[in-house]
Amino acid sequence: MSTPTPDDGIPGSPEDFLATWSASRGNLRRFLEDTALPPVDESTQRAAGEAAAAAAIAQAFDLELEDFTSGIASVSGAFEAAGSKHVNAPDPDIQQDAGTAAFFDVDNTLIQGASILVFALGLARKRYFRVGEVLPVVWKQVKFRVTGSENAEDVAEGRQQALEFIKGRDVAELVELCEEIVDTHMSEKIWPGTRELAETHLAAGHQVWLVSATPVQLAQILARRYGFTGALGTVAEVKDGKFTGRLVGDILHGPGKRHAVAALAAVEGLELERCAAYSDSINDVPMLSMVGTAVAINPDSALRKEAEKRGWEIRDYRSLRKAIRAFGVPALVGAGFSVLGWKWVKRS
Structure with a gap:
């Protein structure tokens, strides 16, 4: 015209x-x-915006918008629990490699055993709750160690029990107890080999994050103690300094870790193909498979098979497992009887 x-x-x-x-x-x-x-009315604009966001997230992370949103809630909850994005500042003498990070599982990857079990028993010792209330947690961990797998029902039930334990409790009190439990009962359980791997990443200017289903306060204390960048964990909602008994985001277990890592990558500007992930469990394949370098640490049998099939590196720091692979069960059993026999002779 x-x-x-x-x-x-x-x-x-x-x-x-x-x-x-x-x-x-x-x-x-x-x-x-x-x-x-x-x-265009508001609802139509919103739908169009969500569709565009969903397409972008699917292309970048192969995730549904709802899953990514859950991950964002977990990450923002972790930042709020820490009071900042990072629990430690990077070493000013080390040139930072922007866009690169390493993600470490906690249980049997960074520390020996289950952090939530150590945590629960530590709280019971402090009479935070009764020993009888801890028994279901102990039973689930025993069942997991025997069967080598966790089912969704156990995870959901454990989550609800944990939220009920802390409902109405003071956050500052729990954080203080967490710090004491880490210092007195967890420090000696750190796998030296895994800690060296994390320190190698830090020395290269990489971010190092713990990603665990354990309560975020506990994971962040571990991260702070060992100089890591930060930690993502299961976030319990807080209002006026007390736990409400509700969850923020989702429990960081299995796919939940993938959702949170994708959200963290978006927030921190991380290039996942340049990142690494470490875990012991087949449940963490969703997280392991989204990065450029995946490493199985002290893997369960299912993860070992998966790692071998995919060509992932395997590192096993468990001395008994390493001894069995090196010498075989018969030789070790024979050596054990020899030692016992020698002790019996000395006492005779």
């Missing part, structure tokens, strides 16, 4: 011409808005 001029036969002064042209433009705009292109 060409712009008319006074020479096109429109009578009157230049002011009349401008008024006429403005009116015609206004009429055209109203026609387009009201008839040809009606305005």
Whole structure:
């Protein structure tokens, strides 16, 4: 549509011409808005925005929008629990490799055994709750160690029990107890080999994050003690300094870790193909498979098979397992009887 001029036969002064042209433009705009292109209402705009976001998230992380949103809730909850994005600042003498990070599981990867069990028993010793209330947690851990797998029902039930334990409790009190439990009962359980791996990443200027189903306060204390960048964990909602008994995001178990790591990568600007992940459990394959370098640490039998099939590196720091692989069960049993026999002779 060409712009008319006074020479096109429109009578009157230049002011009349401008008024006429403005009116015609206004009429055209109203026609387009009201008839040809009606305005987009708020719900339609929201749906269009969500569709665009879902497409971007699917392309970047192969996740549904709902899963990514859950991950964002977990990450923001972790930041809020820590009081900042990172629990430790990077070494100023080390040039940082922006976009690169390492993600470490906690149980049997960073520490020997189950952190939640050590945590629960530590709280029971402090009479935070009764020993009888801890027994279901102990039973689930025993069942997991015997069967080598966790089922969704156990995870969901354990989550609900944990939330009920802390409902109405003071956050500062729990954090203080966590710090004491880490210092007195967890420090000696750290796998030296895993800690060296984490320190190698830090020395290369990489971020190092713990990603665990354990309570986020406990994971962040571990991260703070060992100089890691931060920690993502299961986040219990807090209001006015007390736990509400509700969950923020999802429990960081299995796919939950993948959702949280994807959200963290978006927030921190991480390039996942340049990142590494470490775990002992087949449940963490969703997280392991989203990074460029996956390493199985002290793997369960299912993860060992998966790692061998995918060509992932395997590191086993368990001395008994290493001894069995090196010398075989018969030789070790024979050596054990020899030692016992020698002790019996010395006592005779």
